[in-house]
Amino acid sequence: MALRKLDIKALDFIVEQMIETVDKSKDEIFRIGEQCRQEHDSLIAELKEIKEQVKQVIVEGDDLEIKARLARKRLSEVSKNFRAFSEKEVREVYENAHDLQTRHTINVQFEKQLRLRRDDLERRLLGLQETIDRAETLVSQITIISNYLVSDIKDIGEVLEDAKMKQDFGLRIIEAQEEERKRISREIHDGPAQLLANVLIRSDLAEKVHKEFGPEQSLLEIRSLKEMIRAALYEVRRIIYDLRPMVLDDLGLIPTLKRYLATVEEYSKVVKLNFVHIGEDKRLPSKYEVALFRLIQESVQNALKHSKASEITVKFERRKDSVSVIVKDNGIGFNPDEKKSGSFGLIGMNERIVILEGVLSIESSPATGTAIKMQIPLLD
Secondary structure (H helix, E strand, O other), X not given: OHHHHHHHXXXXXXXXXXXXXXXXXXXXXXXXXXXXXXXXXXXXHHHHHHHHHHHHHHHHHHHHHHHHHHHHHHHXXXXXXXXXXXXXXXXXXXXXXXXXXXXXHHHHHHHHHHXXXXXXXXXXXXXXXXXXXXXXXXXXXHHHHHHHHHOOOHHHHHHOOOHHHHHHHHHHHHHHHHHHHHHHHHHHHHHHHHHHHHHHHHHHHHHHHHHHXXXXXXXHHHHHHHHHHHHHHHHHHHHHHHHOOOHHHHHOHHHHHHHHHHHHHHHHOOOEEEEEEEOOOOOOOHHHHHHHHHHHHHHHHHHHHHHOOOEEEEEEXXXXXXXXXXXXXXXXXXXXXXXXXXXXXXXXXXXXXXXOOOXXXXXXXXXXXXXXXXXXXXXX
């Protein structure tokens, strides 16, 4: 027994050391990723500025080329009839032609330098983006490993006696949590975080505008800031709603779906969403309402992201002992046989359907749109 306790202590020590090493590695990779992200953002700003300079230099170059050509033509005319002009006039024509040609040559060289710098920045941005993507993937994978090492799945083990089932179940839970955190992180970064960063930049601009142009112009900037803050608040509320729509518990599935689709339609501004409800509007058990809402939400989001559709229709039919759902869009569609496997969204939908003992099918072809069909039995 003493030996067994000693072995357990030794194993605990080894696991603690592993966790500490894994966490240090994750922090280091995260730090590298953040540094790359900061450099990436800085280079994006520089690239934008250089592209504007290139446009300006090209316009100036075209203007100088025309002026230089006219000056050379004028110089040629003066040279042929130089006796008809005074020495001062000849000198002025020559100096003007020489000056324009010199400025045009300098302009061409400057444009070449800007283009080289632009190409170099674009190559560096590609490399940085690859590093950022690899860092995010590694951090996600290491987090999964770390969480799995520290997770206590003893209670689950009493239900899942088979060791392989226990391992798979624990990993899938952690992977799902990590993917959800990554999704939320990206939504916050791409939505409210970007908007608030722009608010900070524009607030500095408003101060400069007030000093240089007076209160009327600064008032316009302040109004623009209010719109940006309103957009950021809308994004935060949308993310909270996506996490867990509180009205689902209060009102039920059908009213929540109607409100969700109306919100999505308002947010997208370019896609029309229709909802068709057949059958009685009777509350379902909570597990069915949550699962069905997530399935429909994932289907709609997939259509918005990938289908380029102008119209999405959700048909919900409640029968006595089952529920039928069809989410159809009029987008570009795809060939299911050529579609790459491993899509996390489809995997998650399949897993929910399997848990509910239902059936999921996808009908699609290029240019005809996509229809996702779900048939779920209502079990006692």
